[in-house]
Amino acid sequence: AQSVTQPDIHITVSEGASLELRCNYSYGATPYLFWYVQSPGQGLQLLLKYFSGDTLVQGIKGFEAEFKRSQSSFNLRKPSVHWSDAAEYFCAVGTYSGNTPLVFGKGTRLSVIA
Amino acid sequence: DGGITQSPKYLFRKEGQNVTLSCEQNLNHDAMYWYRQDPGQGLRLIYYSQIVNDFQKGDIAEGYSVSREKKESFPLTVTSAQKNPTAFYLCASSISPRQVDTEAFFGQGTRLTVV
Numbered sequence: 001a002q003s004v005t006q007p008d009i010h011i012t013v014s015e016g017a018s019l020e021l022r023c024n025y026s027y028g029a030t031p032y033l034f035w036y037v038q039s040p041g042q043g044l045q046l047l048l049k050y051f052s053g054d055t056l057v058q059g060i061k062g063f064e065a066e067f068k069r070s071q072s073s074f075n076l077r078k079p080s081v082h083w084s085d086a087a088e089y090f091c092a093v094g095t096y097s098g099n100t101p102l103v104f105g106k107g108t109r110l111s112v113i114a
Numbered sequence: 115d116g117g118i119t120q121s122p123k124y125l126f127r128k129e130g131q132n133v134t135l136s137c138e139q140n141l142n143h144d145a146m147y148w149y150r151q152d153p154g155q156g157l158r159l160i161y162y163s164q165i166v167n168d169f170q171k172g173d174i175a176e177g178y179s180v181s182r183e184k185k186e187s188f189p190l191t192v193t194s195a196q197k198n199p200t201a202f203y204l205c206a207s208s209i210s211p212r213q214v215d216t217e218a219f220f221g222q223g224t225r226l227t228v229v
Contacts, residue, residue: 009154034217043118043204043220044157090156094216101147101172102218106156 002027002093006105013081021076021108023091032094033074037087086112116141120205120221127228135190135224137205144210146188151202199228
């Protein structure tokens, strides 16, 4: 069965600084990978997804992520963080067969300080 | 606008009462899902349905029940057998579980508090 690990529970960055959120997955075949963002008390919004092809994917709100098969990782990055990026971020993995629901990591809470 | 509607946003119930959370989607999606979210626990799958009149248990189905009588609706009942029902509940849908390049779309959630 697939699984996702987000090693960082909480990260604090200064506004304008760069950001990298880590995600490691476990799955025997090529995974389908997603990053979602959740504001407090809200649902999840898709930031970006990787299915195949170029391993660097661009998403909304200036985010990007890079799929590294050798490291089983799909880290999320942003070159300059804005205060509005403060939220919880979830990495998720789906299977090639598509017959099972996405499996989510436990999330990383991002705080942004002035 | 197409989307997923969860209602109510906040729900309070007395211990021992059953309660039903509503989830409706107008995206024409085949698959629907219920997740429970607790602080520090991420999203845990309760039930999912890939087609009308069919559903499967997720990782934490005990104390919950669902139905899927219509494509657009997937209500979740939290029964009195659920030991710790206070949580944030999220409903999601996807086009089809057999379409590999599919992502899940989420509703805005229902916060259930049992007192």
